[in-house]
Amino acid sequence: MKNGKVVNSFTEVIQDISDGATIIVGGFGLCGIPEKAILALRDQGTKDLTIVSNNCGVDDWGLGLLLANKQIKKMVSSYVGENKIFEKQFLSGELEVELVPQGTLAERIRAGGAGIPGFYTATGVGTPIAEGKEHKEFNGRTYLLEEGIVGDFALVKAWKADPLGNLVFRKTSRNFNPLAAMSGKITIAEVEEIVGVGDLNPDEIHTPGIYVQRVLLGTNYEKRIERRTVVQA
DSSP states (O other), X not given: OOXXXXXXXXXXXXXXXXXXXXXXXXXXTTBTOOHHHHHHHHHHTOOSEEEEOSOOOBTTBTTHHHHHTTOEEEEEESXXXXXXXXXXXXXXXXXXXXXXXXXXXXXXXHHHHTTOOEEEEXXXXXXXXXXXXXXXXXXXXXXXXXXXXXXXXXEEEEEEEOTTOOEEOOGGGGTTHHHHHHHEEEEEEEEEEEOOTTOSOGGGOSBOGGGOSEEEEOOSOOOOOSSOOOOOO
């Protein structure tokens, strides 16, 4: 490891992610996913993973690659509609799935990163989401207790970073990434550009370096479209 928190190799940066780890992964669809770290994890073959992420990529990209390689034991996510392998493994009993309303998932990740063990929300009351969870009434309305999530690792994708781990995300690719970065015991950030210490405007930093343990530079990122819809002329 050289130059602050900067690591030179994707193989090196994920080598201590072991079988059975819980990993929180940033991204929304294929936007802002840590694709290089996912590829390295696939090549390493780490298995029995619990992945916490909004969705599981598509069949041939993103987290879908880990799914196809049967490295994921459990998914905690909000949406699974773009992945046929996901459907097949779930229906066959190979994959455990915890579906969480999207806002609740975001807050569970944020709460974990903020050291908050749980919170109450009205979302899901009266639905299967509420089964087995503590209910409590506030001002005449019923709420569910939801637990914060902390990962052994977090994988995020940022636009820019400095060697201290301060991160800047670009537009909609910010999505779940800042929340994921907060909630990993070890957070790994792959970025498109590394600048010098002091080059980032403090007012424009989205994730302070205190949350980030490892940074590395990625190149040749693919700009895939999750679902292409066109209108015939």
